[in-house]
Amino acid sequence: MDRVLAAGIYMSDRPSTVAHVSYRLACARENDVTQRWIALAPDGRGRFDHPGTIFVATAPAPKFALLNRILADAHGFDWVIIADDDIELAEDAVDRLLHHARTYDLALCQPARTADSFTDHPIVQELPGVTARRTRFVEIGPFVCIRRDAARLLLPFGEDCAMGWGLDFVWPVIIENAGLRMGIVDDVTMAHRIRPPAQHYSHSTAHTDMYRLLARNPHLTHDDAFSVVEIFT
Template identity: 35%
Template sequence: MIERPTRQLVVLRAGDGSLHREWIADARRDFDLFISYYGDTPGRHQADADFYEHRPGAKWPGIAALLDEHDDWIDGYDAVWFPDDDLSANTGTIDRLFAFFRAHELCLAQPALTRDSPCTWHTLRQDPRALLRHTGFIEVMAPLFSRAALRACRASFKESPSGWGLDWIWPRLCAQAGLSGIAVIDATPVRHTRPPGGELYRRNRELDPRADAARLIARYGLAEVRAVAKYSITRRVAALPLPVHRRLLYWLKRLNGRRKQLAAR
């Protein structure tokens, strides 16, 4: 049995350009790091990891296989985070992410994205008025699972080679297991540094994301309504009021971003 010095685990499918060294820059961290390297240089990143393997292939099928092989000890963690390798965050942010997850007794969550992050769903960008927002949708980019939610959802990981569609079905699987508490955690934003898509897609060109999503939606009897993801915030847990100058700066940035969008059309 593997000894677990912490109660939290980060499982990372890492390529050559992984940003994970930012995450572990502070040696005093409250999580373990399992690096599953998918590149071509054996041993790359091994020195950075508490646990390590070399496994080519796409993110979610690789994670499914990893969980099958190491279920005996991974199941002992209270919470497991599966971030993409192009997220920029420091050690303290990740520690706080797990702390908020525990404190609010969530089953499924993700950190908000910084306001300058390339993204697919704008509602997943940070809301500076909130500590977290309860929602019905968490993206595959950086989902955080409780032990019970991971047990409920892990079989689905191998159902979508690209990962597309998994985020549509996880809330349903959690609900079927009697689990509640899904949120975007605004208090711990991370920055997405690359446009959606990336090295894993380039290395696995056989992936057909849209077909994967359609197949899952049909299998689980879901109606693909994009508004479910876009407008699924159900409740905001408010932060302390921002100072006037911070609120003004926030709205000026939003206005400037809107002007740039209009100018680009």
């Protein structure tokens, strides 16, 4: 049984599915999942008593800097899952996702998004009749799974990551240079429809941080990233 560290951040003062996501993670039967959550509670507002809450952030802080706080021992786990608080998953999503990741040797992967989800990049939408795809793109969120060998390369997150924008164009270069594979699992889907993305932080600041990150790191272009290498049915 593989050991899985699931780390997430939830907003204490806005609608979320953190209880649902946490339950789905706990539903894993073929993997041993440890959950750690950080609550974002501006000025102490809202509820931040969700089980598994390790830390409560009452002042603004970059998402990925916060995640580093609860991922310090990530290399001791077989898999790391990073989850947001505004998605919906099937009861057996974790076990099936990791099963397909093992079957198709995906060191970095994500569930496909349902057709009714908020979607920035069409490549991540589910393809009917497809089990999984080997791709050159995996989103930084809202749910991403990282195998131990990839975690050694991708974690901890750099101080310039901030909200993580742009990492999904840097990651493929790191993964491919290490001879690893990445992809999207269409047989396991997630719905991302509770809140529109990027509503609780500055769009312009996130874009500036992204351009700075890409200027400092080798990365794929959009055209190179949004391509399917292999399809599994």
